[in-house]
Amino acid sequence: MMNLVPLWCLVSIFIPAFITYDAAGCACLCFICSEVLLENKYMEVWINGLILIMFSIGHAELWITFLNRTHALPVHEPSLKKTRHITYVMLLGFPIVLFVAVGLYSPGVLRGGEWSQLAFWWKPVLILCSLGFLGFLVSVFRHLVYRVPRRQSESHSEMIDIRERLGHELIGDGPYHYLAGLPFNEIFSVEFSHKTFVMDRLPTAWEGLKILHLSDLHFSGTLTRDYFCELCRIGRESKPDLIIFSGDLVDQMHCLDWLDETLGQLEAPLGRYFILGNHDWNQLSEQIRTSLSGLGWIDVSSQTIQLEHAGHSLLIAGTEVPWMGQHPELPAQVGEESADFQLLVSHTPDNYYWACSQGYDLVLAGHTHGGQVRLPFIGPVFAPSVHGTRYTSGTFYRKSTLMHVSRGVSGIHPLRFLCRPEFSLLTLLTGR
């Protein structure tokens, strides 16, 4: 009977740790339980339990790494959905098997068994889990040490509760609508972020140029049209010089009717430019493209557009790689004079290294939604990127190219935790 005491203690540590991946909460529980266990001289069982938890976390990290990378590839939604379901089963199933098989049965390390008696076929599995755990530690460390680059000289935000502002319900009958009303869901609490970037090559005449960056609207009927109308109204009132939409517009084609009252209402003297995203690729993308172009928005996918402003040239390029089209060719690559300032709109931040190699000054991206759910201390877990959670949101600077990754406004799953929806007004300064 006494043997069950440490086991129950370990289970009580494991369940919250696994479900939330909250290492801080887990550490507190571990501390409390360790006091009890030490008093009862069950130190060895306690350590073995911790080792099993680490293997479980490492295993989860490997599957999440796999899931994040597959979602960065041009794979259609039905196949991705199967991948997600397999991953969820593995995430829940493996720790149970591990605790029962290794912890209780053979060699039963939670019941006084020795690790040396572990069956040989468990060894490669647990070595892989150890590597996964190391990867997990690296991800957490990278999240904790992330600092906004100095090129972002200023930042402040307006928190806007759209539901409170409009005073009525904004949940429709679209996919996963039951998630929208969950407690602590921040889906209606939108952050209108104002960020100032210092850009080396910005012409002096453009000092203070304002760009409204919108991304990932995901019209599906889950959040009603009013939600997006209000966001666009706020965006219009901010009086930007230029508007950029970086993809993922529609998840249900019948919502295309909303365009006129939403993006159609936005105006900017230097124009409105867009690309599409992977969710548009899963719909009738050409129809979406035509509809938005019909409202005066300029499609920059796979091409470059050059305009003159205050005596200087601005190049706006777009890429929907890896889902549609190809990377645009810069004028310098076809023997023409390069522009004074080069802006790339890319749906995924995965094109950042390519953009750096091409000498773009500014990249505006979305797609990763900031991870949508962020855990205290650990940060984002799911991010459809070949870089995992590295570029889920924020500002990055590398090789004289600055990238802004928006958390986006919505998502097919209307769920946000410690990761508010975002749209941004970006002000560019010369810094001279």
Ligand SMILES: [Fe+2]
């Ligand atoms: Fe998206």
